[in-house]
Amino acid sequence: MKNMNITNNHIHQRYAIIFAAFIICLFSNFAQTQLLQKDENGTVIETDEGMILSGMIEGATDRITELRTDYGVLMIPLNKIVRVDGDRFDPELGIFREHSVTIDQEGNATLEYTIPISRPVKEGSLRILLPGKVLKIEDLDGRALPYFAKSYDGYTRCTVNVPNYRLPALKVKVLQKNAARIENDTLHYSYRYTPRTDQTFRLHLTLPASHSQIQATPQAIYDATDSLVWEYLLKRQQTTVFECSLPLLP
Known part of the structure; x- marks a missing residue:
């Protein structure tokens, strides 16, 4: 009878541990999905090694992000991610x-900021609308990008030649009078x-x-x-x- 009580205690402790682990995993997944939200248009991830990965986020924990790509599901360590959709x-x-x-x-006012671009860029060019007069458009490495600009009503519509050698995101500098x-x-x-x-x-x-x-x-x-x-x-x-x-x- 004594041995049976010990066994029951062990069973209760084991279930308590499993339940606690489940709660921790549940809240970890909830917290990280707030950081890396699912997007029906897909997500582009850049790692600290310079890899560019495109796909759909299927899940996330406090350590791993699951990204479904055309080649299967990749498990990406969270501490290796440096950019998400250019951000x-x-x-x-x-x-x-x-x-x-x-x-x-x-x-x-002179404004400087980054425009992240997650959707695929067709034919190597992209059209964007910017507030004010465009002073400069660069890639994330600071290289100037060629663009065609047309201004009206305080805004400028630009067609930018986007490079295909890295994550499609633009650094812009504009002047607002x-x-x-x-x-x-x-x-x-x-x-x-x-x-x-x-x-x-x-x-x-x-x-x-x-x-x-x-x-x-x-x-x-x-x-x-x-x-x-x-x-x-x-x-x-x-x-x-x-x-x-x-x-x-x-």
Whole structure:
């Protein structure tokens, strides 16, 4: 009878361990699918060894991402992934996107950011619509890409020759005239952003020199007399407006 009790205890402990492991796996899978979401258009993954892999994400854990390709299912270690659809990727932050904006004394804004492209590019060219005047278009390695541009109503439609030697993503630099509003020698600027996927978004804003502290909403993680840095974890389709104002020097 005593031996039977010991056996039952062992059985109960074993089931408890199995149940705990199941719960851990369940929540691990849930957490990572928030970082690497399934996309009906497919996903392009770049590894730290420079491999470009295209397919459909079928599952993910805290260590492995399952990617179905034309050649079968690949098990990719999460810590080996550096880009997802052109966006930077970090196992702790998930998809990470950064935009830089520089405002001059007249209120003009220079924007620099990366445009990820996950869908297949036909005939080696891509059409994109950019806000403002295009100053530069590059690949992820900083090589200038040829493009044809046509501007209208403050926007520019570009046809870009996209290289086939690496992940199709573009680094762009554009100029927006009178992007900021100046009233009574005070500059006001707002930046609206809506992500297509859950991601960590960082906005780095550089402003003209001022003798006063910048007034900003929401709260920035870095705040100086001429620059701000916001960094927030945003949900898909969650629109956020970053705003600031500061008195200009005479």
